[in-house]
Amino acid sequence: MRRTRAAAAIAIVTSLTTLATGCGGGDGGTGGASPKTLTYWASNQAPSVEADKKILTAELKKFEKQTGIKVKLEVVPWSDLLTRILAATTSGQGPDVLNIGNTWSASLQATGALLPWDDAAFDKIGGRDRFSEAAVASAGVEGEDPAAVPLYSLSYALYYNKRMFEDAGVEKPPATWDELVATGKKLSKGGKWALGAEGSNLSNNIHQIFALGQQHGSDFFDASGKPDFTSDANVAAVKQYVDFMAKDKIIAPGNAEYAQNQSLQDFARGKTAMVLWQAAASTFAAHGMKPDDWGVAPVPVPSGAPGGGRQVNSMVAGINMAVFKNSKNLDGATKFVKFMTSDEEQKILNDTYGSIPPVKAAQQDPAFAAPDRAVLRDTLAKSAAPLPQVPEESQFETAVGTAVKELFADAAAGRPVTTESVRARLSKAQQQMPK
Known part of the structure; x- marks a missing residue:
């Protein structure tokens, strides 16, 4: 079967x-x-x-x-x-x-x-x-x-622009998501934004919400390998990620259309203060950044420090x-x-x-x-x-990654992103999976 x-x-x-x-x-x-x-x-x-x-x-x-x-x-x-x-x-x-x-x-x-x-x-x-x-x-x-x-x-890490942090009076990178939002509001001023995202990059969408889902105590597939996209925990994870744009206003609306590496380019140009990415040093160098221009810290967790239980912070x-x-x-x-x-x-x-x-x-x-x-x-x-090691994983990336893309588009256009609208998108994605 x-x-x-x-x-x-x-x-x-x-x-x-x-x-x-x-x-x-x-x-x-x-x-x-x-x-x-x-x-x-x-x-x-x-x-x-x-x-x-x-x-x-x-x-x-x-x-x-x-x-x-x-x-x-x-x-x-x-x-x-x-x-x-x-x-x-x-x-x-x-x-x-x-x-x-x-x-x-x-x-x-x-x-x-x-x-x-x-x-x-x-x-x-x-x-x-x-x-x-x-x-x-x-x-x-x-x-x-x-x-x-x-x-x-x-693995993923949180990269941050040292000069932008200093100019905003931020002394250290955020360790929790509450700290990231609070820090982000200090940084999102004057045409510059706190956090980069790539709303049209389906794989990156999956990578981010997978780690958040783990922190909420969820998997996107049940123990038998069947899709379980619409659980309360998965809905909360997706909403938390999209809300960085929709509610917290720390991601630029234009990021809803960003594809591969565009968030890194903004970071290197000083338009964005933070980005969640994998091993970005060589790309930063290619865009003219010096090693002293940026710092790196673990991806935030709900509280405390990464490691163990719900403190997973990367795929x-x-x-x-x-x-x-x-x-x-x-x-x-x-x-x-x-x-x-x-x-x-x-x-x-x-x-x-x-x-x-x-x-x-x-x-x-x-x-x-x-x-x-x-x-x-x-x-x-x-x-x-590790992401779910199920044969349907590539379809999962396409279906759920697209759902997140559509939710970012809603946020960028000023349309409400609610628990109900997130669940509806994830339900649609689950219906696209093979039976």
């Missing part, structure tokens, strides 16, 4: 996106790879696709020198990545190796297109115990062999590395995953991207002890939880 529902979920997600006509296979893809060639779809981690190409090409040359295997690299923007992957799972014409957002792991696992990472497969790359348990837990359905291997680990974010099961170069693909998850490459790549290595030995490098990295690392270790 779960598999049938999973297949339906993938079909619905595919129908909601604009499928690419070409799936990126070609002579180096699964349809005709030679033992000395691999194709690799990398996700866009750097401030630009071109920056990713430069970063990764240098590392891929090392792999080619070590193994004689040439890797044909394509960096795929996040706006296209899930569509491309779903098309490839349907056509069978995909790359040999690819990056996936870890929240998609269970959905893509349900297609049967990805290589399962059982103990024997993990042994070929040094063993499962090299990776943090939180990272592996976000690589597939609990109780099944993971569909991918953790590559970059991320377990990150990027996993998967192999298409029908690759004609499984041996080379496994060698490539081993290279990318080696201690040395983990240090290099995660340091470059501002993420945290999911490989435990690499986390001990001094580069990951810097104050901003320490916040991300401690959050992952103590107060982060």
